[in-house]
Amino acid sequence: MKLYEKSADLLKLFFIIGLLFTFVSLFLEWFSVEVRNDIGQKLMESTYEILNGWATIKHLESSLLNQYIPQNYMISPMMSFIQVFLLVGSIVIALFRNPETVSNLETTRSNSYFFLSTTFMTILMIIIFPFMILFSNGLFFPGMVVENGDFSIYVYQGIGIGYYFQCMGFILTFPYAFFCYKVATTFEQHSRIPKKRIQMQAVKESVNLDQLIAEEDAFLISQKKLITRSHKTPPLKGEGRVDQKIEIAYQQFQSQRKNSKRLKKQ
Secondary structure (H helix, E strand, C coil): CHHHHHHHHHHHHHHHHHHHHHHHHCCCEEEEEEEEECCCCEEEEEEEECCCEEEEEECCCCHHHHHHCCCCCCCCHHHHHHHHHHHHHHHHHHHHCCCCCCCCHHHHHHHHHHHHHHHHHHHHHHHHHHHHHHHHHCCCCCEEEEEECCCCEEEEEEECHHHHHHHHHHHHHHHHHHHHHHHHHHHHHHHCCCHHHHHHHHHHHHCCHHHHHHHHHHHHHHHHHHHHHHHHCCCCCCHHHHHHHHHHHHHHHHHHHHHHHHHHHC
C-alpha cells in the first residue's frame, strides 16, 4: 500500500511539473527564422509564439528580405484559450484534490476525463503546429539551414524552446492522467457488481463441507440399518413400498455425497 501511495504521489508531482511546463510554453517562442549574410551579420529574424503569432524584426531595410518573412498564419486563439482553461483547471484539481483516492465514482471519473482532455489538447497542439504554421510557410521541421548563393544569404530555421516545453509537458502529464483514468474504470467496474452476488459468495465461503459430509454419512448409516432390519423381519402390508422409498432415498444421498466431495476438491 505504501509503494502504491509513493508511486501515485510521484506521478502526481511529475503531472504538476508537466502542467507548468505546458503553461509556460504558451508564452515562449515555438519557432524562429534568422536571415544572415555570408559574414554572419543578422539581417532579419522572425519568431512565432502561440498566443501572439509571428513577430518579425528587420535589422536591414531591404525589399530582398520580404520573401523570407513568414505569412501570419496562426493557430485558432480559441484553442489556446481552451488549453489555458484545461491547464489551470488541472492544476487546481491536482493540488486541492486526490483524484486517485476519491470515493465518489462521478467525481473520480470527471477528474480523469478532465486530465485526459488536457493531455489530448497538448498533443494536438504539438501535432498541428508543424502543419498549420510551418509547412504552410514553406519552413522545415524541426529546422534547417537554407543557403541562397546568389545573394550570399543564409536562412536558419529551428524549433524554439516553447515547443520543447510543450513536448516535455505531455511526457510528464500523460502517465498520471492515464493512471487516474484506470482508477476510475476499476472503481466503476467494482461498483457494478450486484450485492446479491457478493452475499452468495460469502455464503459459499461459510459452508463447512466436512461437517456436511459427516452428517450425510451418519444419515446413510441409519438408513442402511433400517434396510437390514427390514430384511430380517417378515414384511408387513405396504412395507414393500416403504423399502422402495428408503432405497430411493439411499441412492439420492449417495449422489449428494459424491457432489459434496467434488465441491470440496474444488
